[in-house]
Amino acid sequence: MKRTDFSFSLPPELIAQTPSLEREKARLMVIDRQTGLLKHQIFEDILGYFEPGDVLVLNDTRVIPARLWFLDAEGKEVEVLLIRQIKDTDWLCMVSPGKRAREGARLIHQSQSLSGEIISINDQGERMIRLQYSPSVPFLSLLEQIGNTPLPPYIHSDPKEWKDYYQTVYAREDGSIAAPTAGLHFTRDLLEAIQQKGVQVLYITLHVGPGTFRPVKTENVEDHIMDAEWFTVTPETAELINQAKENHHHCFAVGTTVTRTLETVGVTGKVIPSHQSTSLFITPGYTFRVVDRLITNFHLPESTLIMLVSAFYSREAVLSAYQKAIQEKYRFFSFGDAMLLL
Numbered sequence: 001m002k003r004t005d006f007s008f009s010l011p012p013e014l015i016a017q018t019p020s021l022e023r024e025k026a027r028l029m030v031i032d033r034q035t036g037l038l039k040h041q042i043f044e045d046i047l048g049y050f051e052p053g054d055v056l057v058l059n060d061t062r063v064i065p066a067r068l069w070f071l072d073a074e075g076k077e078v079e080v081l082l083i084r085q086i087k088d089t090d091w092l093c094m095v096s097p098g099k100r101a102r103e104g105a106r107l108i109h110q111s112q113s114l115s116g117e118i119i120s121i122n123d124q125g126e127r128m129i130r131l132q133y134s135p136s137v138p139f140l141s142l143l144e145q146i147g148n149t150p151l152p153p154y155i156h157s158d159p160k161e162w163k164d165y166y167q168t169v170y171a172r173e174d175g176s177i178a179a180p181t182a183g184l185h186f187t188r189d190l191l192e193a194i195q196q197k198g199v200q201v202l203y204i205t206l207h208v209g210p211g212t213f214r215p216v217k218t219e220n221v222e223d224h225i226m227d228a229e230w231f232t233v234t235p236e237t238a239e240l241i242n243q244a245k246e247n248h249h250h251c252f253a254v255g256t257t258v259t260r261t262l263e264t265v266g267v268t269g270k271v272i273p274s275h276q277s278t279s280l281f282i283t284p285g286y287t288f289r290v291v292d293r294l295i296t297n298f299h300l301p302e303s304t305l306i307m308l309v310s311a312f313y314s315r316e317a318v319l320s321a322y323q324k325a326i327q328e329k330y331r332f333f334s335f336g337d338a339m340l341l342l
Contacts, residue, residue, distance in 0.1 A: 001221040001283065005315060007301045008322055016335035017157050019165045019184065026185050027330055027337040031321060033313050034342075038321065040328060043185040043338055046295070052198030053249035054293075055241050059180040059257045060203040062171035064140065065147030065163075070107035070116065072100045078107055080116070080129065081150055083177060083209050084230070089131045089139075090119070094210065101127055111146045113137075140174055150177050152213070152334050166334075175207035175230075181334045182255035182296045200240050206231035206257040211279070216302055221283055226304065228277035231261045235273040241290065242270050252293040256308050259291050266290035282308040284315055294341040298325055298332040313341055 020026040024044040031038050050056070066082040078100045083092045095101035101118050107129075108115045116129040133142055149163045168183040170191070195201050211227025218224050241251055241262070253259040264278040265271050269289045281304060294312050299305035310318045321339070330337045 003216050003219060003221055003224075003302050005221075006303070006306050006310065006319075008319055008326075010301065010326065010332060014326065014329065014332050014336075015154050016331035016333060016337075017155055019162060019335040020331075023165075023169075023185050024187050024190050028185075029321065029325060029330065029337070029339045030342065031313070031317075031339065032342045033317075036317070038324065044190055046340060047190065047193055047197070049293075049340060049342065050194055050197050050199045050252070051250065053244060053247060054198075054252060055200045055202055055244045055249065056194060056252045056254065057202045057204060057237070057241065057258050057262065058168070058170060058183050058186070058254045059206050059208075059261070060168070060170050060172050061176040061180060061205050061207050061257075062174045063149060063167055063176045063179050064174050065143045065149055066177050067148040067150040068109060068114070068143075068146065070109050070114075072105060072107055076100055080107070081177060082129075083126065084175075084207070086128065089133075091129050091131060093127050093129050094125075095127050095129075098125055109146060113142060113146060152178065154333060155335065162335075170203070173205045173207075173232075175205075177210070178208045178213065179334070180206075180208060180255045180257045182338060184335075185338050186254075200244065202237045202240055204231060204233050204237060204258060204261050206261050206278075208257055212257065212304070214304075216304060216307075221307065224281065224304070226279040226281045228279045229257075230275075230277045231257075231264070232275045233261060233265050233271065233273050238265070238271040238273040245269075245290070250293050251291055252295060253291040254295045256296060256305050259294060259308060259312075262290040263288060282311050284311045286311045288312065294339075296339050296341070297334065298322065298330060298336055298339065300333065309339075309341070 026043045028041045028043045068080045070078045079096045081094045105118045114133045116131045120128040216224045264280045265274045266289045
């Protein structure tokens, strides 16, 4: 498969710059994979597609304000995006411009409350930064004071304006640099209504890193390597999913992060509780063993995300659905509308 097999032309005005102010009022494209039937609905209509005994699995990771601006030794501005804590005060990060963050470079945050030293650089250009700050303030509390929400680069609106929205209503485990955006459409009332139908609402945790969004640069899709992302599936969640599958109920995965997590721990068809990393890259030809219903947003051309959705249905059918979405002026990407694949 070629990267360009997953290309399509998207009018820039369809890239959502602001969210739907009422989460559940986003549009929803529903596709029956068996019949090919396509419907245009509203996200809250998703309630009608659940049956008693089904499971709905969400990613409860929470986006941290990991975008920071430092000054280098010459007083020039350097942007740092924290990716993942490695140990103690050492964090893997992305830095721009990279030329101002060579190994040994010292950076000072503009607030003077945080400084760091670049101690290493990996093959992908990511840095390891060793941070220094007052031990009297918990680091995440400090980030809440001085950090910014790392909105995707294609969203040009003020990140402070959408800080609360760019977080699922069920987010609780700090650690992501991006929201699992398919979950942004759920409200507490909608989740309660789903539960009242006899559906188990379950949670996994996968901390979203740059690997989810890193562009595929290789010509052949198979040559692309996904970055590892850490996840947790608890014994309780694994048991309830397995029970539902054994009783021939459906497993609804909310987003690509949940899908990759469940398929990583479900290679035998049974979900195994685990705390580890995954670099699973799902492309057409993959056999799904756990997930049989997918809730997702509309993704970037040539991205690993549209490749996963194509694997769940088919490349041709997904690209055809995307063309219909463009004709109907659906809103794309993180703040955009949703798709349900049955």
